[in-house]
Amino acid sequence: MLTTIDVMTKLREATTEHHKRAEGHRFQKSLVKGELPEAGYVAWLGQMLLVHRALEQELDALASRCPEVATVLGDDWRKEDRLLTDLVHFGASPLVTPNAATIGLIEQIREIGSCGRSLLGMFYVLEGSTNGGVFIARAVRHAYGLNGDGTRYLDPYGGMxxxxxxxxxxxxADLDLSGSDADAMVAAAQSMFDGITAVSEDLATNAWSASV
Ligand code: HEM
Structure with a gap:
């Protein structure tokens, strides 16, 4: 059995290269440099809405049959409403068409969701992305002249x-996991990172991001 600290260390170490690829993708770099056209940022929010909606549906179903998953999630963990609020701020429709990479990632979320707690590995990636999101939100506010509205997803917790x-x-860390449970969680986290990198690649090939 692994201790709690072990699984988080394992997740971080086994996804270091995946994080580098996600963070280093030209789409993410242009966002953090404030060089991405606003339409690109809004398109990103739209695809993330679809990814979060699928993940959050699967996590809700899992939490209802697995109390320890509900405990890990705690309160106020969902991001779908924040993404909708950001989209409304930009006057964008919440009826978003998924890109090919988004469709692929949603299929993986559904598949991993049917396998139980390893889905938390996918949640780890998106929850962890709030760490960098704080910095990206600053750049985005500056680039698009925002005062907080429009970055509720990127910076969900503010000073908290x-x-x-x-x-x-x-x-x-309090989860009771075997080595193979932890391995499955790591594999799920790696899939989420790779899926998000593929979503970035899809977006980077759009017309408005010709400069990206
Ligand atoms: C320009 C893009 C990005 C920047 C600048 C960035 C930056 C950061 C920073 C500064 C941290 C905190 C490191 C620490 O305090 O130890 C972090 C953590 C993290 N980021 Fe990113 N990030 C970016 C993109 C992403 C993306 C696209 C994802 C995944 C969708 C992601 C997932 C994570 C995760 C999971 C962690 C937590 C790692 C851990 O401690 O276990 N990041 N990022």
């Missing part, structure tokens, strides 16, 4: 960010 992340890590 570090506390929220520490709380999630501690609850993950």
């Amino acid at each position: 960010q570090r506390k929220r992340w520490a709380g999630f890590k501690a609850r993950m």
Whole structure:
């Protein structure tokens, strides 16, 4: 059995290269440099809406049959409403068409969701992305002249960010996991990272991002 700290260390170490690829993708770089046209940012929000909706549906179903998953998630973990609020701020329709990479990632979410707690590995990636999201949100506010509205997804917790992340890590550490459970969680996290990188690639090939 692994301790809690072990699974979080394992997740971080086994996805370091995946994080580098996701963070280093030209689409993400242009976003953080404030060089991406606003339409690109809005398109990103739309695809993330679809990804979060699928993940959150699967997590809700899992949490209803697995109380320890509900405990790890805690309160106020969903991002779908924040994404909808951001889209409304930009006057964008919430009826988003999924790109090919988004469709592929949603299929993986559904598949991993049917396998139980390893889905938390996918959640780890998107929850962990709030750490960098704080910095990206600053760049986005500056680039598009925002005052907070429009970045509720990227920066969901404001001044509570570090506390929220520490709380999630501690609850993950309390899970009773075998080595193979942890391995499955790592594989799920790696799929989420790769899926998000593919979504970035799809977006980078759009007409408005010719400069990306
Ligand atoms: C320009 C893009 C990005 C930047 C600048 C960035 C930056 C960061 C930073 C500064 C941290 C905190 C490191 C620490 O305090 O230890 C972090 C953590 C993290 N980021 Fe990113 N990130 C970016 C993109 C992404 C993306 C696209 C994802 C996945 C969808 C992601 C997932 C994560 C995860 C899971 C962690 C937590 C790692 C851990 O401690 O276990 N990041 N990122």
